[in-house]
Amino acid sequence: MDEVIMRCSIKSRLSPLILPDSNSEKGLYLENAIENHNSHPDNAFLKSDYPLSPINPAAWKGASSRARFGLDIGGTLCKVVFFEPLDDLDSRAPGIESSSPCFSSDKNGLGVEMIDQENSLSMSNSLTECCCSLKLHSFSPRMKESNEEAFCTASPIEYRKRFLMKQACTNSVDESESVLNINFIKEPASRNDGYFHGTTELSIDPAKCSNNVRKLWASSHDPVILSGRGTLYFKCFETWRIDEFLFLTKEHALVTTRRALGATGGGARKFSSKFLEIAGLELNRFDELKSLVRGIGFLMKYAQHESFEYPQGSFQGGLIQRPFKSLEDSSNDSDETLSEEENPDSANQFRDLDAISENQTGLKECDKTKIGGAFFCHDLNRNGPSHDAQTLYPYLIVNIGSGVSILLVESPEQFKRVGGTSLGGSTFLGLTSALTGCTSFKEAVDLAATGDSTEIDMLVGDIYGGDYSEMGLAATTVASSFGKLVQPSRRETAMQSPQHLAKATLLMITNNIGSLAKLHAQATGVEHVLFTGSFMHGNKYFVHFIETWICRDITEILFSSSCASASNKAFGCCHGILVQRTDKGHILAA
Ligand SMILES: Nc1ncnc2c1ncn2[C@@H]1O[C@H](COP(=O)(O)OP(=O)(O)O)[C@@H](O)[C@H]1O
Ligand SMILES: CC(C)(COP(=O)(O)O)[C@@H](O)C(=O)NCCC(=O)O
CATH class of the missing domain: 3.30.420.40 (ATPase, nucleotide binding domain)
Incomplete structure (x- = not known):
């Protein structure tokens, strides 16, 4: 599917709001969206033992789903918002409403920007392979071929080696194993740097992999289900873990080609070559303050419920x-x-x-x-x-x-x-x-x-x-x-x-x-x-x-x-996730 055209009258297409437990402090309330409460009841911001992902296996198992990402790589935290469409958008897409409020804001750099369809990842369907496996999605057979080709030529090993070597300087590494066979890299147990410690080890063992990814991707917010469309997820990790994040992503995500991710924050500039070199991910950069204003503008329209x-x-x-x-x-x-x-x-x-x-x-x-x-x-x-x-x-x-x-x-x-x-x-x-x-x-x-x-x-x-x-x-x-x-x-x-x-x-x-x-x-x-x-x-x-x-x-x-709205820069730069203009001038609303 090369192009998806959807109406973007988000308000009218979504189901009624369901308020969660009033003692909780979590909450993003997109008007008429439904919170997904299949996840952990104590979902706290960056809670390290939060069960993985956002992904509700039942929701995406077997689906040819695609996730679209927006990253805000700030000085301290990297906020990630991603949208996982339910399935083939074409089958759910009625025509376009050009009067949509989303459509009208596409001006002067603050509204909808051209984000091509490459700002897209897909979630692996194989839960046994890795709990949070990500792989780049291809929209067409032609693109898929080029993805595979790119995968063959990619060489993350060098970077991983370098990373491991660097880690080895500061962490205790089992020297009996060669670099490529290292299963664990323990971080010092006593490290006390004042930040959330999401990941305590890196591993290429699948069982541990799930654990690592789970910890790294501590959920910052319950997913929000946009009825009939898919699910929004909010994730967060410390920016200083960016290498770890990229290696884990690469290691477990089967990134198969260079694709653009919507990204903002200072780190989108600072780490862009790192994303490409380590994980083969190209960042499609957006100004952070524009993203902030845009994200807030979006939430202002659609998330007006205090809770x-x-x-x-x-x-x-x-x-x-x-x-x-x-x-x-x-x-x-x-x-x-x-x-x-x-x-x-x-x-x-x-x-x-x-x-x-x-x-x-x-x-x-x-x-x-x-x-x-x-x-x-x-x-x-x-x-x-x-x-x-x-x-x-x-x-x-x-x-x-x-x-x-x-x-x-x-x-x-x-x-x-x-x-x-x-x-x-x-x-x-x-x-x-x-x-x-x-x-x-x-x-x-x-x-x-x-x-x-x-x-x-x-x-x-x-x-x-x-x-x-x-x-x-x-x-x-x-x-x-x-x-x-x-x-x-x-x-x-x-x-x-x-x-x-x-x-x-x-x-x-x-x-x-x-x-x-x-x-x-x-x-x-x-x-x-x-x-x-x-x-x-x-x-x-x-x-x-x-x-x-x-x-x-x-x-x-x-x-x-709320943490979700604290992610509004990430939201802003993946606003195109929700409202996207394709190269043929159509609005794409996921
Ligand atoms: N789990 C957390 N870990 C670190 N800082 C946190 C956390 N939760 C909230 N904060 C606060 O949020 C600040 C970072 O805010 P954020 O909007 O993410 O900025 P940036 O985009 O510069 O990283 C931190 O300096 C800290 O005060
Ligand atoms: C440089 C920044 C825009 C970066 O944004 P941040 O990652 O802190 O959200 C921000 O930290 C900032 O505006 N600092 C204050 C600079 C000043 O006016 O003194």
Whole structure:
């Protein structure tokens, strides 16, 4: 099949939405899509023991299926989104609706781009061969022949050798085996680099292969079934594992030719030759910020369901906040304390503190706060979700990845990068890891949850003995992050309290990002700010802090917080997966 033509009125073709268990935090809700819950019930982001793949064998066994991939190879994480069509699209393809919203955005580099059909892989049907075997799909007999030819001429062995040699320098390798017969390459058990350790060994033994691939491809999200079309999968691994990923892909995937994969992020440029050399994969590169805007735009249209509320008690152990303790203290000192008029922040802090102290959860009892769907939507002025793709513009995107980019999106076709900061998600993770020895993002966030940053930060009250009323600074405002550690005795104590250090780090990063977001919103005159990026994932404290303290003047704050939507750059660059223009000018919607 050389060409597939489909209608792309996605909304009308999909089945009704089925909401999953409300205690979960996972969730991408494409409107009218169905979550696949055949997978592990505890599907957590990058959970290393998550059962392989996304692939539900029953769903693809025997099917001449094809998967189309979009990769976002970021500074820290590589996010992969792939779509596995059900079967022959032709048989399910009615005509084209040129009025489709997908069709209309194909302009100015932000809409649908020409992605040829080579941005396509197929999943192996042979589960016994390898649980997650990938092989390049050929659309026509002619292409298939050339695939096989290319496979014969490919020479990944050299690269594997080099890789093994490199590994051998740092890892214990059984020297009794020749390079090509090595079954295991053990990584040091004690490695403590602060990141998710997905794969602990490389193996060419099929049994272990499944295990390795399973671990590497830790699922980041339950698959989403687009009824009658196929399934969307979300995967993620650390970018520093790219060699491992490519070798495993090559080793187990039977990559048979050079084909283009939709790819974005800095790594799409940096590693493009590596993809080609190691795995024979050609990257079809897309600008990452364009992909981000496009991915968000797509989700905005089709994934408007926020999904989960914070369960009661989920914030046990404290919250990120401008510390209230000394504010209470200083409230006894009427001379030093700001009036509400002088310091509206201070007044709000008191009010919020009252609300919070009722249940000590650290979360306002506020039924409009929801998280976990494709978008966490919080309208500060109205109850319930209010964002609407049409009325949202102009808005800011604050993408918190390794670093932070701030974009002003003026229309679906127009955006510009208006700012950024190097103090981003990896600053939090790197610093917290270095300071506390924690070994994963989740651990760092969990640690922060139990900490008290006032033990670490120097507050205005620490300097002034109370509020600095003249300048509107409450005593509780952080004057200097980590400032208390200038005292040697404080440092010693702090080092015994990793949770306080983690919290101070999270607060510092959050405060900075929030302030920048607010300033950029003011400078550009926008009222809507959307926070996204993997830093958001499971990071309720960030969300809560931002909405409570930082962005009160902004009409609407949106959080794209699920892992799936944190993959929106990958989504954006495989937008062509869902809506694709073929070389004959047809829309292809998978
Ligand atoms: N499992 C994880 N492993 C590492 N970092 C994670 C993880 N989950 C969330 N993060 C956070 O997400 C950040 C990376 O965000 P991401 O949007 O993927 O950026 P990039 O595209 O630069 O890799 C990390 O710096 C960290 O703060
Ligand atoms: C360079 C980047 C666009 C890369 O994106 P990322 O992988 O961090 O998502 C981003 O890290 C960034 O904008 N950093 C901040 C640079 C600055 O404005 O100071």
